Amino acid sequence: MAAAPLDCDVLVVGGGINGCGIARDLAGRGWRVVLAEQDDLAAHTSSSSTKLIHGGLRYLEYREFSLVRKALQEREVLLKSAPHIMWPLRFVMPHDPAMRPAWLIRLGLFLYDHLARREVLPGSHGVDLRQHPVGAPLQDRFTRGFVYSDGWVDDARLVVLNAIDARAHGAQVFTRTRVSHAQRDAQGWQATLTLADGRRCPVRARALVNAAGPWAESFLRETARPAGQEALATKSLRLVKGSHIVVRRCFEHDHAYIFQNPDKRIIFAIPYERDFTLIGTTDQEIHGDPRGAAIAEDEIAYLCAQASRYFKRAVTPADVVWTYAGVRPLLDDASGDPSAVTRDYLLEPNREGAPLLSVWGGKITTFRKLAEDAATEVGQMLGEARRPWTEGAFLPGGDLRDWIGPARRPDTDFERLVQTLGQRHPWLPGPLARRLARAYGARVGALIGQAHSLAGLGAEVAPGLYEAELRLLQREEWAQDADDVLWRRSKLGLHYTPEERQRVSDWLRSHPHPENDGTDMKVNPCS
Template identity: 80%
Template sequence: METLPVPPSSPLPANAPLPADTCDVLVVGGGINGCGIARDLAGRGWRVVLAEQDDLAAHTSSSSTKLIHGGLRYLEYYEFSLVRKALQEREVLLKSAPHIMWPLRFVMPHDPAMRPAWLIRLGIFLYDHLARREVLPGSRGVNLRTHPVGAALQDRYTRGFVYSDGWVDDARLVVLNAIDARARGASVRTRTRVESVQREAGGWLAQLAGPQGERQTVRARALVNAAGPWAESFLRGVARPAGHESLATRSLRLVKGSHIIVPRCFEHDHAYIFQNPDKRIIFAIPYEREFTLIGTTDEEIHGDPRDARIGPDEVAYLCEQASRYFRRPVRAADVVWSYTGVRPLLDDASGDPSAVTRDYLLESNELPGGGAPLLSVWGGKITTFRKLAEDAADELGRMLGEPRRAWTEGAFLPGGDLRDWVGPPQRPDTDFERLVQTLGQRHPWLPGPLARRLARAYGARVGLVLGEARSLADLGAAVAPGLYEAELRYLREEEWACSADDVLWRRSKLGLHLTVAERAQVAAWLAAHAQAGADDEMTMKVDTCS
């Protein structure tokens, strides 16, 4: 992998004022696709503004099953191109950020009533060979009577199959793309709503409203609609064409996927993939050391995606299907947390939401004769975000008449280049373990669990969090167990974190490990320091005026 040079312009702090009212590309949407596109464009030298109405990854991109995978089940729908594209991306991503992504082995217990063994073997053989593998081991059969992965399962499951995919901290993946975009010159604006965009002969005129209601006009040569579940409504209600034609030419199907978190169901580090009588599958995945993540559902919804919540029927469904396999039943009372994401899937007239394609489509729209290009992102999955962003940047370069070289396939994400800590890279998973070891050696005062958590979250950037600290006391007060003021300051100043939810459920999953009172302490600290920051800003304005 290579670390590409960052353009000479100095990085902008989180939510810094825009340097000018003109840019090359305005990207609407701060999920994985929007941030990935902004990063790619900025790395090619274009001036980029990204506007997100809420927090980064506030919706779909923090509510996935958190897998870097080809999608084994999509083979049944003959989605060979999608699966191959995703499989090719797995190891590219694993190498780019080994602190937030790592290999994961999956166990599929064989249930003869679901699918015959020969069909599963064929599917896994294709899965192994549709794309080149360097890091991930191949599949194999396993005797569930004797292998440790069989201990948590009911006795009737005696045979299984094991294959490889990857795990990702989805919300942190989004943040890392935003950090890299900003480092390469982009302006990343969170809690900034695009109220209107008007197409003109020379580009787009956008009206933005910031977190305090402040207004700004931005002119952009090109517009990217990466609004996810809001991509269709953005075109119908916010983006106004130069003439009277509608910019919305496609429809989305909004499919709700819900997950539950329960106390740990098994002791080993493998995940499970369970086949259900309705021909769907669910995953049961080791999560945050003490828990198991179970999901997902597929339910089509209508209305505002913000209102999507897990329903009692979904909880019952996930518990019932998991209990068909686990020796110890999973009950609704076991659920300690749940989350719901709305997947914006391109409407392909499929009757079954599970069968709707997860592939993406990039739709270009220009004025007659060229000019004022619009690129809309339809669909997609987290595994293919980098390739989607690369394709989007290529297409924007074509429409702007300025094709520029792609660069992300061999580049690290922020914190992913561990060479200063561990020397030449070997394997992403073993490199991370060497990072943890080196971090402990350089900072022996760090408790082991804290050192591992910080290494997981920040990778090679962990030094930015620790600063010049030589003891735990140097990190400031413990606002909550294992969460010190130094880390909270870093998250506020460098990662756009404003609220307790930003910190506890997106930048980390510490919310699972804290009590209600401890979460409230984090919220109070952030609120107090937000007010202090506002007071300091007002003082500077007064001093300047005087």
């Protein structure tokens, strides 16, 4: 017997940062939302960023003032919404006179400081690298530098928190579920969701949002294309691969570096996961299916060479302990250089029948504003304008007041959370308490439950990873396999041996969650 269609107001295609952000905003305005992601949440581009909440200092050189201002405005909005997964970060730019003159850098930093209001992040200043600790890891030829502010984000967790909030507002979230068919009719959209096990679920939606990221163009050309009719795609994407390397820690302090390269690009060297340094990124245009994008040997060599131009201790390919690559879906603006392609987004409404909104481009820093604009556009197409709500809202776990009292500053508020967590649960080892606070914020109480000792968290499946956390990730965060847990919901895979990673995989296979089959965990309309 065929399953009855699942009725909703909006079907959102894509479980990356834009799709989950849009689903959250729409659901919070009261619309019935279904989100479908063909793989895991944040499985591709949205877990493969440089992990920065930033205005994009280098975009000033391309005169992208509107984009930079919009991103700068969003930095502190985001930092306040989830201080456990986002925090301020200071950046050091060593001055290389052969790259850009000092006056040009000072001008750029002045604009960066003043294009948007700052309450939390300090402004920029010059620094004597011969005297300051940030100069110690650098070659002696760098004597002068500049320091400025941006922010850091756990990108994959940001996506998951948006999905959790979307579900809390009534959205149904399907992972490992492909929209295999979508067609307009007089009443709206008729779509088919196909789960990994082959089950199919019919969906009727009044509107459809195409937030498929690198697949946004192909979705319109192949899946949402009515038989015998022209494709709905009117824009083209340029798929630009950005690759990163991770090496053992290159420096001891908590600042990050931004390095200027002879090819006029920049790379970052960022403190990462306590014991490591993250170096990236590259810009390589790719063609074909973006699934499975991986770093190439020439990219590893490039990142090592550019970092070695600055650090006293050279970075070599043999130092690399992990790599990752993501494909940025950038709107084709006819720029010859992939580095110069705009990172701004475009929302394209199509009213020739049931409402369709396609999301082109974008960057993680502006996801909330993009989602707000998208939800407003969908409301206009549906003839049901509803007020925005996310600018002052917390993401799940971000409201720390029950733990620390009134909020003060996002960075110091998190440290107060860690202190309070230790006081309430003195049996938690300090490093574990900090990691759990970082991952779950105010939600950490749901993980600990009634436990009064480590034994109360269940068996220790791998160092510092207990059964209680794995069950929470299955129950509340759509985690199904080891990659979901070790590389997206956390970065514990970087700290574990192959044998420890295998133990996590074995546990998940032997303890499947009864409701975690790729559909929304609260409602399963598929058969």
